[in-house]
Amino acid sequence: MSVPTLKVELACGSCQVRPNVPALIQEGYNTAAASAGAKVVSSSEAVLTIKEYSERGDAARFFVGAFAGKDEIKATVVAKDKQFSLEDYYRNAWQGIESLAQKIGAATFEQLQ
Known part of the structure; x- marks a missing residue:
C-alpha cells in the first residue's frame, strides 16, 4: 500500500501557528x-490546509488545565481522489498543541489509506 506525501499549508487568516506544528503534522502522518x-x-501529494487554529500557552495549560481553553486545529485535506475535513482539540493539562498536531497527522493518514 502507498499513500501520497503530505504537504501542510496555512490559511487561517491572522492566526499564529507555532512554527513546528506543520512538521509535527507531517511526522504524525509519516509515523x-x-x-x-x-x-x-x-x-503524489495530499495537501492539508489549516483553516482554524488556537493554542493555550504551556504555563496556562499546566496551571489551570481545561479552564485555560483548548488547543484546536481545523483543517481540510485534498488528495487526488479525496477531499475531507478534520478537526480535533485537547482541553486537558497533559496534552498540548504538539500532541494534537501529531494526532491530526495520524488522522489524515487514516482517511487517506
Missing part, C-alpha cells in the same frame, strides 16, 4: 503510515 506498513510516495 502512522510506517506503523501500518504503508509507503509514502513523492509521486
